[in-house]
Each structure stands twice: as structure tokens, then as C-alpha cells.
Amino acid sequence: MWVSPEDVLLAGALWITERANPYFILQKRKGHGDGGGGLAGLLVGTLDVVLDSSARMAPYRILYQTPDSLVYWIIAHGTSRKEITEHWEWLEHNLLQTLSIFENENDITTFVKGKVQGIIAEYNKNHDVKDDDDTDKFKEASAKFRKLFGMPEEEKLVNYYSCSYWKGKVPRQGWLYLSINHLCFYSYLLGKEVKLVVRWADITQLEKSATLLLPDVIKVSTRTNEHVFSVFLNINETFKLAEQLANIAMRQLLDNKGFEQDRSLPKLKKKSPKKVDLDARAKSERYRALFRLPKDEKLDGHTDCTLWTPFNKMHILGQMFVSTNYICFTSKEETLCSLIIPLREVTIVEKADSSSVLPSPLSISTKNRMTFLFANLKDRDFLVQRISDFLQQTTSKIYLERELTGSLNSSDDEVGIMTAFLQRDTVCSPEFAKEFLKEQAWKNHFTEFGQGVCMYRTEKTKELVLKGIPESMRGELWLLFSGAINEMATHPGYYEDLVEKSMGKYNLATEEIERDLHRSLPEHPAFQNEMGIAALRRVLTAYAFRNPNIGYCQAMNIVTSVLLLYAKEEEAFWLLVALCERMLPDYYNTRVVGALVDQGVFEELAREYVPELYDCMQDLGVISTISLSWFLTLFLSVMPFESAVVVVDCFFYDGIKVIFQLALSVLHANIHQLLNCKDDGEAMTVLGRYLDSVTNKDSTLPPIPHLHSLLTDNGEPHPEVDIFKLVRGSYEKFGSIRSDVIEQMRFKQRLRVIQTIEDTTKRNVVRTIVTETAFSIDELEELYVLFKAEHLTSCYWGGSSNPTERHDPSLPYLEQYRIDVEQFKGLFNLLFPWANGAHSDPLAVHFFRLLDQNGDALINFREFINGLGVLCHGDLTEKLKLLYKMHVLPGECVSAHILLTVKKLNTPDYRHYLKLWNQETKPKEENTKELPKLNQTQFIELCKTLYSMFSEDAAEQELYHATATVTSLLLEMGEVGKLFSSFSRKDHNMEVKSQPSMCMQDTDPKTTQEAGSNGVFQQKDQSNTFVHADLEHKPSGSEEGKRDEENEELPPMHDIKLEDSSPKDTGTSSAMLISDDETKDDTSMSSYSVLSAGSHELDEKLQCEDIAEDTVLVRSDNGSGGERNNRPHGSGPHDRGLPHSTSIDKDWAITFEQFLASVLTEQALVHYFEKPVEVAARITNAKNVRKVGRPTLSTSDYEISLSG
Secondary structure, eight states, X not given: OEEEEEEESOSSTTEEEEEEOSSEEEEEETTOSTTTTHHHHHHHHHHHHHTTOHHHHOSEEEEEOOTTOSOEEEEEEESSHHHHHHHHHHHHHHTHHHHTTOOOHHHHHHHHHHHHHHHHHHHHHHTTOOTTSOOHXXXXXXXXXXXXXXXXXXXXXXXXXXXXXXXXXXXXEXXXXXXXXXXXXXXXXXXXXXXXEEEGGGOSEEEEEOOSSOSSEEEEEOSSOEEEEEOOSSHHHHHHHHHHHHHHHHHHHHOTTHHHHHXXXXXXXXXXXXXXXXXXXXXXXXXXHHHTOOTTOOEEEEEEEEEEETTTTEEEEEEEEEESSXXXXXXXXXXXXXXXXXXXXXXXXXXXXXXXXXXXXXXXXXXXXXXXXXXXXTTHHHHHHHHHHHHHHSOOSOOOOOOHHHHHTOOOSOOOGGGGGOOGGGTTSHHXXXXXXXXXXXXXHHHHHOSSTTOOEEHHHHHHHHHOOOXXXXXXXXXXXXXHHHHHHHSTTHHHHHHHHHTTOOOHHHHHHHHHGGGSSTTSGGGSSHHHHHHHHHHHHHHHHHOTTTOOOTTHHHHHHHHHHHSOHHHHHHHHHHIIIIISTTXXXXXXXXXXXXXXXXXXXXXXXXXXXXXXXXXXXXXXXHHHHHHHTTTTTTSOHHHHHHHHHHHHHHTTHHHHHHHHHHHHHTHHHHHTOOSHHHHHHHHHHHHHTEEOTTOOSOOOOOOOTTOOOOSOOOOOEEHHHHHHHHHHHHTTOOHHHHHHHHHHHHHHHHHHHHHHHHHHHHHHHGGGSSSOHHHHHHHHHHHHHHHHHHHHHOOSSOHHHHBOTTSOGGGSBOBOHHHHHHHHHHHOTTOOSTTHHHHHHHHHHHHOTTOSSOBOHHHHHHHHHHHHHOOHHHHHHHHHHHTSOGGGSHHHHHHHHXXXXXXXXXXHHHHHHHHHHOOOSOOGGGSOOEEHHHHHHHHHHHHHHTTTOTTHHHHXXXXXXXXXXXXXXXXXXXXXXXXXXXXXXXXXOOOOOOSOOOOOHHHHHHOXXXXXHHHHHHHHHHHHHHHHTSOOTHHHHHHHHHOTTSOOOTTOEESSOOHHHHHXXXXXXXXXXXXXXOTHHHHHHHHHHHGGGGTTTOOHHHHHHOXXXXXXXXXXXXXXXXXXXXXXXXXXXXOOSSSOOTTOEEOHHHHHHHHHTOHHHHHHHHSOOOHHHHHHHHHHOOBTTBOOOOSSOEEEOTTO
């Protein structure tokens, strides 16, 4: 590639000059290519790897120099000799003549530089390269990365770092390349080259650690290996980027839409996704989590500033965050103050006058008459412009967002279900007095700190939450603290539309919802009537339709029923959205991955905060049991209701850390009892009794019986535990747990959990099919790994079908990963013994169609193994039958024909369909006589396949000779069969009536009654069979006319009429419409014509009795009975007008029995098809092979040491 001219002082150092003229020099780097350059070449290669030099990237370069100058200018470099030669030839043809005109050397230099820069600018213009694209250095690194590891253009490099890779006890200095889908390492030291490629999707552990010898180390673990990297210039940056990329890979494995969602990552105008893009993505995620904003909100920027807080008359130092729809603020001192201002609420943004006290102030006013004053803004003008731009984008539609005051005094009839059960008649009770005081405290807080979304959130807000939210305000404050109020305000009418669309729809999710409706807080009076049940049904069903990936999961009913008690129906729906999609990510999918991840986090926290209890709990196996039930239902299923809602209050305010703190407090409070437990049952009873004793003395709710299943002992009840003291104690003891630390721990556990799930899936798949195949368990596991890797590779770099269609984690294990025909071709060439030569791809397509039983253009692992199993472990007959069926067009296969017939029925009576299906599928073993005949075109394809299969075999010549013999024999059989078919056809009446049949064998009793003896019957039956075989290849209706026009050489058979054709024949007939051009150049046609020309000499000698006894020539067709038995008998003149030409003969056909019998006559072919196949060797080869443009198909890491 051409590069902007740069001066080079030492042109000869470490380079060899290959070509030169008065102005230009073409050089090759020492140590590159053949010869290696001896010791100097080894040293140069080592230096190039260790040092990040541009020369390392390109082994060839072109220098410009004027004759009298000592300074050289590099103007082009290339990774291959071909590329650099093209540049050199262009210079010789286009520039050398022109340069001789100039007299001044400075003019020559200026001209050459300008010309090269002009070429670069033209290239950038034609290829739509922007000025802000990657630097030359990064482009060179990307090109080197793709060349070294065989990666295609679609595999984008994100960044690369210098580091050491510890191979054994020896460190290898080299370069770590981090791309979207792979972690790669390359080192070249003193002639020894090391390459390492690991998929992010195969990493089970990624951690940064320190040892005595190595202060900073990154460990990358897979299922089989552990790789250690050290000596980083900036280890934190490297590790952070690796974490982000591994996290993206885990999301893709977890979610079948992950590939589509994460395609947005590299889409930046087709540019390579750089580290800055990933950093922006990570910042947006943290921003959304911090302020509980919708999932599609993207951070635009942030800046330091101060905020004037009127409640304490202070300027608080902090950061302002600006995104598309929100302006947010958080103080430097955590919990001091935070603020969220939706742009939909903003009315005025203005720059106030600066002063020494208040430099660069910015005033923002909102609809609820609140004004926020920011100051000390570094680039105020730019910030105001950005906010103005976003304000213009914000829709002018006035959203019907409900203010807290308006909701409390709402005239709307719809209220939380709990309202109907509040006992306001006992206002004088102490509980109601406390409740009243709480309400007043919150109202005072609203007066001082503001109300609604734009409220100042301070330490006082947290104090009020910990004291308990009043019953009447709970729903509104849950909406506010969870951020659900924002989504509801920006989606008016969304819930109503969902409810309407989901009405009357039924699927698996709605069935599960119906089953669990009456199990949702059954002890609460609100769900002992149809009103509560109907509301719960609508909310759960609407969410199942909104998010089919989750649909419905057990425990959602318990949480939703509590939300409905305090919030209106639409509010409860948006609270559920916030819970499932933001606050408890992946908790409620089919595998409860999020809960399993947090279970691992809880184990880590327990090890750190209650170490004396950790070993005991691990031995008892209690942590895994308690964490799922506690976390999935937010303690609602294990604590008395009035106490558990206080936990939910704190959860909506402070997030998941509250649940971890509370769980640790419960363990800590029962530490002595748990240490004395002998088994998990006893430990669960201890914890159950404790949780059941947690009370809320401030509750104004009527007493609700708590149905706790763990209270089975007859001991004394546990002393009461006050919920407010328990919560406050959890903050005091474990409040140091930070949300960002939890996220870090979640990442580590997510790797482990998802890879464990993947391993479980693999074991279940192998266990399911191990009894159906001759492969060992180890072989099946290796093949599954390759199968899954091929699926992932196509997801990374595109394929002929959508990745979301091929991977759906919600499907049964065998269906989760499926491959299409393009992916199958890759595996076919690597694993299947018949894949040789140029004919491999067409053969793979034929094979794929045969394996694709349901016709969805995808095959699962079972279908893949069934096909490979026949080729590796099947006997000779099975292999030949498979080869034969691969060359029969799909429409002629019995299974495909049944599917077509079922679609055509189009009848509401499914019993007829089931009956038909049962009849067709009863015989498990396929009868060889039921296989359709092979026509001439298919036979030619079969011959091509046979010839291509032996190209690399030791007995290649012997096999070719045997194949030629078998081919000639089959050609003769086809000719004889055709002649006999023609002869017997003329012995019948010329009027034929064909009855449509439903693909089921049918025998006419009249045929049996007319038979005088077995011999006569056989003769007539065989004769009729051959007449049918001839007729079934003849198209009906308009197709017949088209065929006659295309093949004028064939005499029209005016004496044969098809009044009604069987539906079965249409697929076969259309298969015969093949043009002559396709086979004109085929060498087999010459022998075909000779055989046809001499075949009439046999006519007089052929006797019907002889043919009838020859079973090889007899076809037993399961669909012919209906036509055969209605055909009248008679005699006619012998037809001598049969065509003999090089065109495709429509009447020529052979049966499978003939094919099998012919192959059995040649010992070389018999030996070839009977010899065993070494599957293990093919699997090993498939794991290590490298092809141009695609990486190795190993799903785990693989290591290539090319020279040592």
C-alpha cells in the first residue's frame, strides 16, 4: 500500500535491496521469506517482534531517493511480493520518464511526494475512507493480524498490546491481539514462532492476579488450558478491554439475539471497532445502571461541575452527565446528592452571568417549576449547544407522566389492589399513627427536596426509605426509584396495546401463567378473588408477549402479585420490566442464569465477610439452595409479607446490593447455630425459623398467615426479629459492598455459569444420542465441539441464514445449535471420508438435503451424527444406499413426499393425517425395493461422485478401473430395462387411465383373481410394472407439451393418454426436464450412444419369462399399484422408432438393486466401501487445520508452533 512519504536515514540497515533504478529502491526485510538470512535474519525477526516498528508489519518496501541526496523516503510497503511488485511496475511505467524532465532535485522530491499523496487521497475517496479512520500503524497491525492468524476481513481487530506469554517456564515476548471474537498471541524469537488463538466464547476464567515473581499477570483459562500473560505496559487497560470482549461473547452464548444486538458494536460506518468504542459502550452501561435509565439510553458525555443545592445552601462538587434524553448529576462524595432531569421535563436552558463566586453558570428550569443551577462548567457553550440539539430531537408530544401528588389524589378509578384491603377504621391504633407520621415525613421531604423525577436524592432520602415507605406512597416511590416511571412516561398506551394483542393468544408461557395464577400469594385476600387474578394474568401475559425470550418464569408471579398490591396495573407492568430487564438481569430466563451468577457472587462475598461460616456452608451445600429462593423472589417467599415489602422498598432504592447485605446478615445472625448443624436439612430449618420470625410492628396491614414450608420442627418459636433493625444492621455491617465491585464479580461468575451450562448441554446431547450411534462418548463430545464451533464461526463472519434461526437456548438441547448448508460444507470437507476433489461441494449439498428431514434448510447435531455414522461405521449396503439416495432428487424421497402430501390435504380433520402418518412411518427399516429409480441425469452425477471420491486413495487406478466397469454394466442394464419397457408397453392397449393415489401401496384384488397360475401372474405383473415405470417418468398436462417441444428427437406417443395423473408423479416428471446442454460434454455419453445403437439386435432374443425371473431388473414400486392394476392388456406392433442420440434419455433408469449388484462384482470397490474410517484422526485434523480466510475450527484454544 502507498504511504505518506517519511524520511529514512539508514536505508541499508536490516534490509536487502532487490531492485533499483536512479530514483527508487525495492527492498526486502532480512529474515523474511526463503533462506531466512542466517543469524542476522533471526536477530532481525526477533527485534521486529519485540519492538513495535512499522517495518515489522511490512516485509517489503519501496524507497525514493534523488541521486545526490543521502536522505531516503519510504513511499510504499507491502505484505507480499505481488503487492509490492505492482507498485514498483507502476512507478517504472508512469513516473520514471516524467522525472527525467526535471532539472532541480527539490522539484523532483516535491513532485514525487505530491504524486504519492494524491494516489492515497484518490484511494481514500474511492473506498470511502474518512480522515478519522484508523491510523496507518493500526491498519498495518490489522493486516498483520489477519495474515498471521488467517482471519477474514469481517474479524475486526480492537487493539493490540506488547506482552510476554509464558509457555512452560519460558516467557515469549510478542504481541497480544484482541479482536471481536478472538484473543491471539504471536511471538517470533530466534527462529521459533509461537501462535495462540483462543475464542472469547471458550474462556472459562479471566482474572488479573499478582505473584512474587510476576507482579501483574493476566490469566486466561479455557476448559483444557491455562495461559499466562505478563509484562504489560498498561495491564489495567488490557484487562478491562479483555473483560468487555469476553462479556460480549458470553451474552451471545446466553441470548439467541446476542449476535444481532452486538452487531451494533462494529457498525461504525464499517470501521473497525476501536477500544474507544468499547469504552464508550461500557461508560453508557455504567451510566444507565447508576441512574436507572432505559436500556437504549446512550451517554453523550460528562464534565465536572458544581450544583447549587437549595436545601443546604451549598455548591456540591460532582459530575454532570448528558445523554440523548436526560441530564444527570452525581456528587463526588457518594450518596451526598444525585439528580435526574429528563429532557421532556425541561422548559428553559440558559447561560447565567458569570461572577467570581459563580463562574460559567448554567440554569435549567423544569415544568414543575424547579430550577437547577450548575456552575464551574469548563466548556459551557459547547454543552449548551449539545443540550439544545437533544431538546430539539425530543418529541414535542406532551407525555402523560403522572406526578406523585397527582397520583395520590387521582380521580382515576384504577388503584392498587391493596387499597381495597386497608383498614382505615382503626385510625387510632399505634400502627396507623406511625403510618401517618411516615406520610408527613415524606411530604415534608418533597417540600424541601422536590417531588417527582427531578427530586434531589440525598442521604435523607435513604434514611426515610430505611424507616419504611408508607403503604399509600409505596407504588409511586417504587416507580420513581426503579426508573420505571421514565419508561412508562415515554411509552403511553404501550401496555394497553400489548394487553389487547395478547388477548386470546395461547402458547407455552400462557399455559404456565394459568397454572401459577392461584399459587401467587394465595394467603392474601387480594388474590382470593377474580379481580386480583385477572389483573395478574394480564400483566404476566403482556410481559410474556413483550419479551418472548423470557416469556414467563416461576417466581415472576409472586413478585408481580406484590407489585399489583401497591401499583396500578400499568405501573406494575413497567415495574416488572425494570425488574426483569435492568435490576435483575437474566434472572427470569429459562435457565435463571442471573440468579446462578449472583449465587456465585454471594459465595464469594460469604467467603470474604463470614469466612468462619463459609467452609461449613459449602460442606452442607446450603448456599446454592438458599440463594435461589431468596434472590428470585426478593425474600417475598421466605419472609412474612409485611416484612418482605420493606426489603423490596430498599431494593428499588439501592439495587441488588441490598439483597446481598441482607443475606449476609441472616447468615451472620445464625452463625453459631449453623456451625452446629449436621446436614443441610437442619441448616435450612434454622434459617427458615429465623426468617419466619422477622416482623414489621409498624405494619397497618391485616394479619396475613405466612405459609413457610421449612417450619417442621416442634421446637420453641424463634424470638421476633424487627425488620427495620435487620435492614439497618445489614447496612452497618456490610454496607461497604459497592455496586461496581458486584458487577466485577458478576462478570467472573457469568463466565463460569454460562460455560457450565454449555458443558451440561453438551453432556445431555451426547447422552441422548450415544445409544443411537457407534461413536464413543469422547468422539461425540469432540464432534459436538466442532459442530458448535462451525455454528459460532458463521455467526461471527456471516452465513447464508440468520444466526438467531440457528441458535435458540430455549429449545431442547439437540435443537439449540443448528447449521445450514454453507457451514455443513466446511465440516463435510474436514470430517467426511467421501470429501475429495472438486466434486466435494455438490456432494455435500446432496448429503445435506438428505439429512435435512424436516426441510427447514438446517440440520441439528443428531442428523449430522446419523449421516457421519453411516459413512464411518455403516456396512457396505448402508453406505451404498446412502450414496444412491443422495443422488435421487429430494422430491422423490418417500419422507419428503409424505410431507408434501400432508400439506396438500388442508383438512381440519387431523385424525386422517395421523392415520396416514402412522401407516407410512410404521416400517422402521426402509425396504430397498421402495427406493425410486435413478434416471440418466442422476446416474451421471453418481458417476462423477464415484470418480472424484478416489483421488487421494492408495488404490486409485484400480478403483477407477472398477468404477468404469460398474458404469458400463449399469449402462447396459439401463438399456435392457428400457428396451423391455418399450416392448411390453406396445403389448397393451393404447388407452391408459391413471388413478390418483395417496402415496400408499394399493393392490387390486382383480389382478390376483385373473391370474391362472403363479408364472402367468408374475409375467403380467412384471410387464405391467415396467409399463408403469415408463409412464411415471412422463409428465402430465402442460409439462408434457413443454417436454415435446424441447426434445423434438423423441417421437410423440399419440397412442398413450394420461387422463388423470398421480400427484406422486409430478415431482418425478419435473425432475426429468433437463436440457441437452448439461450433458453434451460428458464423456460417458459416447458409450451410451454405442450401446443404444446395438441394443435392437437383442430384441428378438429377449423373452418375457427370462426377464421376469431376473430380480435385478424388476422394480417393485410402492406407488404403482393404483395405476398398474387399472391398465388394460392387449398387444400392438413392435415400435422400432426409439431414439438413439446424445440427448438425455427420459426412459432410461436403474434400480438400487442393480447398482448394489454391480458394485459387488468389483472387489476393489467392495474393499473401499468396507474399510474402516479413523474418526479420531479426522477430528484431530479438523481441530488443527488452517484454511485461508478462516481460522481453525477448534472451539477451544489451539496452539501452533510452526518451527519449534
